[in-house]
Amino acid sequence: MAVPLINYISLSAVIFFIGMTGVIVRRNPLIMLMSIELMFNAANLLFMASARAWVNNAGHIFAFLVITVAAAEAAIGLAIVVTVFRTAKHVDVDDVALLKG
Amino acid sequence: MFWILALVLIASAIWCITAVKPVYSVVALLLHFAALAFTYITLNAEFLGVIQIIVYSGAILILFLFVIALLSSGVAPFTVGPDKLPRVAVPGIGVIVIALGFLTYAISRADAKVGAALAPPGTADVFGSVADFGKALFTTYLLPFEITALLLMVAVIGVIVLAGDQTPYLPSSKQAADVRRTMRESILRGGGE
Numbered sequence: 001m002a003v004p005l006i007n008y009i010s011l012s013a014v015i016f017f018i019g020m021t022g023v024i025v026r027r028n029p030l031i032m033l034m035s036i037e038l039m040f041n042a043a044n045l046l047f048m049a050s051a052r053a054w055v056n057n058a059g060h061i062f063a064f065l066v067i068t069v070a071a072a073e074a075a076i077g078l079a080i081v082v083t084v085f086r087t088a089k090h091v092d093v094d095d096v097a098l099l100k101g
Numbered sequence: 102m103f104w105i106l107a108l109v110l111i112a113s114a115i116w117c118i119t120a121v122k123p124v125y126s127v128v129a130l131l132l133h134f135a136a137l138a139f140t141y142i143t144l145n146a147e148f149l150g151v152i153q154i155i156v157y158s159g160a161i162l163i164l165f166l167f168v169i170a171l172l173s174s175g176v177a178p179f180t181v182g183p184d185k186l187p188r189v190a191v192p193g194i195g196v197i198v199i200a201l202g203f204l205t206y207a208i209s210r211a212d213a214k215v216g217a218a219l220a221p222p223g224t225a226d227v228f229g230s231v232a233d234f235g236k237a238l239f240t241t242y243l244l245p246f247e248i249t250a251l252l253l254m255v256a257v258i259g260v261i262v263l264a265g266d267q268t269p270y271l272p273s274s275k276q277a278a279d280v281r282r283t284m285r286e287s288i289l290r291g292g293g294e
Contacts, residue, residue, distance in 0.1 A: 003103040006208065011107045013204055015114050017197055022118030024193045030123040030169060034130050037161065038114055041137055044149075052144045055228055060146055061242045064234075067149075067156050068249045072256035074161045078168045079264040085172050 008049030016042035029084075033077045040070045102143060109136040123169050127162055134158050145229035 015038060022035030044063045051059025110133060117129035134157045141150035227233055238246055 007103060011110065014111055018114040018118060024189050026118060028123060030165065031118065031126050034126050035118055038117065045137065045140065048141050048144045048146050048149065057229065057233055057237050060149055060229065060234055061237055063149055065245055065249060067152060068253065071156055071161060072252055074164060075256050075260050078164055079260040082168060082264045
């Protein structure tokens with residue numbers, strides 16, 4: 001499969017911007033968290049392609065660490081969503097402004 | 102093969118962020134992660150492909166599904182405010198155009214290796230194999246791996262602090278109030294129990 005690295009870079013950028021659009025536009029915190037997962041995975045795809053291009057498995061290790069961070073982030077984010085829903089019965093990220101000052 | 106995978110990845114990502122209900126987003130994300138795992142395998146990262154399936158599809162998406170199911174099972178329907186596309190359209194498009202400009206500039210400055218087709222890895226069956234990955238993870242990158250364990254522990258404790266209930270689960274609120282009063286009295290008595 002003779003695919004140049006530039007194709008993977010472009011694909012990763014497109015997925016990253018789709019995820020960024022999701023975070024900016026959507027107000028549902030669950031879909032925002034999923035968009036953040038999309039952005040994590042775009043970064044991971046770039047790590048994989050770079051590791052393959054330079055034949056260096058440091059990219060694999062880093063992607064592994066990113067997956068761990070994403071798992072922790074999803075757990076914390078969903079716990080926050082559950083807590084907000086328990087107190088407010090209405091989940092809209094614009095209403096969660098308790099720390100705004 | 103790359104183009105099919107790229108098409109599936111982009112289409113499922115767009116489906117994920119445009120779906121009306123979060124459940125459809127989860128389904129789209131499942132498709133996305135499956136295609137991504139396949140992409141990793143075509144990039145000689147078979148262990149990471151398997152990890153992608155297990156951790157993302159098996160753990161994170163199930164967690165999302167559980168939260169959606171629990172939030173939707175209440176008496177009040179799960180309502181969200183309107184999306185704010187009109188308000189953020191102009192700054193959003195501006196940010197995306199600026200970032201794409203940086204990206205094309207960086208690509209134009211990159212060396213010729215980026216445009217060339219990926220060369221086959223030198224020794225077949227070594228690069229990206231589980232043995233290769235494991236050796237690197239437990240020798241060169243041992244400290245980051247240990248810190249990862251600490252990070253996951255902190256995350257678990259944080260989730261318990263945020264979402265956990267301090268009183269034991271009881272079917273009625275009256276029983277829960279009784280248990281709380283008993284606990285308080287036993288603490289006031291000096292913890293004799």
